[in-house]
Amino acid sequence: MTAQSSAAGPVVLLLAARNVTAARTGRIAVLETAVRGLRRTGARVVTVAITAEPGPGEWLGCPVVRLRPPSLIRMGVAACASIVLRRTLNEALFDSARLRTRITEVAREHGAMTVVADGIRTWEAARSTGLPVIAHLDDLLSERYASTEFADGNNSLFGYFRSHIPSGLVRPLEAVVKRLLWLEARRARRRELAIAREAVVTALTGEAEARRLEASSGSRVMALPMAVEPREPGDPGNADPASAAFLGVLHYGPNIAALRFVRDELLPALRQRGIDLKVTVIGQGGPEQREEFLRSGLSFTGYVDDLSEALRGHRMFISPILSGTGVKTKVLDSLSVGLPVVATPLGIAGIPVEDGRSALVADSAEELADHVAALHADPELARTIGAAGRNVLIEHLSPATVDEGWHDALSEAMKAGQR
Incomplete structure (x- = not known):
């Protein structure tokens, strides 16, 4: 333990792929x-953000070290190596000897005693430091990529990383990646199992997914x-009865x-019931995504400062989430x-709400429309369901509850x- 660590608590390196x-x-x-939970245990957190984007050198009161990801050429080489080594293509985005060396140097410079890895993408870099690794996988990529809905309904496979790819290459590359999703799912499965067996701590956001990987x-x-x-x-009882919010970044398929x-x-199912629902979409999105929904009854606010x-x-x-995990x-x-x-089962996955009491859940458009119509007609129902849902958050997903897990x-x- 360094003098710095012993005086101010252990130093944790958070390795972020974003x-x-x-x-x-x-x-x-x-x-x-993670940062807030670790800090409340007395740890000092240093974040390494693998990104080409500029930004402040501090986040949540902790220092941020920015390291550029590998170039597209190096990513191509890493992708070939991933195929040979039976790793995922996801890992190729942030895999280079230079980057791993630099991350190890940052860990030593700050006297880090453990590393938190942000998903599969940063596992090898975290592992190369030689320090104990807490691998937070977020969700099971293997299950996400194996989903037919994810492949068929997704026109943005690269997510936020799409902006780093030359525009002329985006569609051809996405077409290739979409055809390889089945292989990526199989390899992600092997990697998830290997990481769970090797990391000091492995974590997922969802309880059910954690139990499946554990088993x-x-x-x-x-x-x-x-x-x-x-x-x-x-x-909500005083709000416009035909007003609904949707939240999410539009680069995510x-x-x-x-x-x-x-x-x-x-x-359309709601219009048959005489309800013209006005849906406000909150979240960042480019003109390409917004243009698709022109004249659809959806309005876009973009990113908002006061969510x-x-x-x-x-x-x-x-x-109404149809694919994805976490x-x-x-x-x-x-x-x-x-x-x-009002959600599909996947929309509330991992959240211990109860249908009819703290949320309204259904699989089909017709059943979801029934729930929307019920809230539209009954302001007191909206208040009751909303208050019960807020109590679920307080009891199960507030910082006081989650911090204990990070302490462990x-x-x-x-x-x-x-x-």
């Missing part, structure tokens, strides 16, 4: 929870979701697929202000380091 100071996404919310790997897997502070509740479902199935205020002005929140931060944000949630994870990593 620009953590950019607009908040679900994954950034998970990393925020298949034979190793302990923790559930460490994002935590959302309960905020000042609104009064499952969000686009959900909006297509809203446009093509949910809104709570933007959500409080609606009668309900809709989360806990949806968007739903937690809506629960935090007492907004009643850090304790295990520190014990491993001492051994």
Whole structure:
């Protein structure tokens, strides 16, 4: 232990495969929870953000070291190596000897005693430091990529990374990657099992996914979701009964697929009931995504500075997610202000709400339309469901609850380091 570590608590290196100071996404919310939870245990956190984007050198009161990802040429070489080594193509995005060496140097410079790895993409770099690794995989990529809905409804496979690829190469590369999703799913499965068996601590955001990986790997897997502070509740009963909010960045394929479902199935089913639902889409998105939904009954606000205020002005929140894995931060944000949630089972996966009491859940457009119609007609129902959902957040997914998990994870990593 260094003098710095012993005086101010252990130093934890958070290795992030993204620009953590950019607009908040679900994954950034998970990393925020990790930083705050670790700091409340007495640890000092240093974040290494693998990004080409500029930004502040501090995040959540902790230093941020920015390291550029490999060039496209190096990524191509790494992709070929991943195929030979039976790793995932995801890992090729951040895999280079230079980057691994630099990350190890940063760990030594700051006297880090353990590393938190942001998903599969950073596992090898975290492992190369020689320090105990807490591998937070977020969700099971193997299950996400194996989903037919994910492949068929996804026109944005590269997500936020799409902006780093020359525009002329995006569509050809996405077409190739879409054809390789089945192989990526199989390799992700092998990598998830290997990581669970080797990492000092392995974690996922969802409890059910954690238990599945634990059973298949034979190793302990923790559930460490994002935590959302309960905020000042609104009064959905007083809002426009035909107003609904949807939250999500539009570079993520499952969000686009959900909006297509809203446009093509949910809104027509509601019009048959005489309801013209106005859906406000909150979240960043480019003109290409917005153009697809022109004249569809959806309005786009883009990124908002005060998310709570933007959500409080609606009668309900809709989360008709058809593919994907993990806990949806968007739903937690809506629960935090007492907004009643109408969702598919995947939309509330990992969140212990109960259909009919703290959320309204259904599989089909017709059943979802029935739930929307019920909230539209009954302001008291909106208040009751919204308040019950907010209580679920307070009891199960508030910082006080999730911090305990991060305390346990850090304790295990520190014990491993001492051994």
